[in-house]
Amino acid sequence: MKQTINTENTQSQMRKGVLELCTLSVLAIGEAYPTEIIEQLKSSKMMIVEGTLYPLLTRLKNANYLTYRWEESTSGPPRKYYKLTPEGEALLKELENTWDEMVDAVNKLLKENKNK
Template sequence: MNVQFKKGALELLVLLIISRQDQYGYSLIQIMTQKITISEGTIYPLLRRLVKEEYLNSYYEPSKEGPSRKYYAITIKGNERLKELTREWNMFTESINSFMEESDVHE
């Protein structure tokens, strides 16, 4: 998959996944890598930025396997951002799909 496509969609994907259930960094990566290839080095800076911008909150929970884990939860502001990004994504993909339908390019 094109790196730039992924980069543009990561914020949307992170907010979407965390809106369903609070996640810690590694669990988020595990969920995402079931469908796309990403690296830890991409996700952790994004999580820090989303916390700084108040789209996510973080908190620690004890872990049975070792030290406490830092979980991320979506905020009200984050849900608003998710709705905005979803609208933008839908408009973008509809536009691209209309061009694809008009062209002779096939998979």
């Protein structure tokens, strides 16, 4: 019932679906555990927080796009190192296409309407 439209909320809305693509893209380089993924995304100016990433990884794992292995750490609890399955790599390619198509469509629209 808030009915507020602000840039902050819109950023959050725009992230929907895109974070999945970004996470898969990071894992395409090689396996990583959640904190590493967050760091890599942050360095690309793409924000993601723990409360978003952990459920996302679980979803992708349950759908067989990711697997993980435990590894002991000397500085805290053990870590889950995730990596792409072949299905995950295929999904990544699909999502890249979906992304490119959407970007083209929106940019075409924005450009057209600027030359009014």
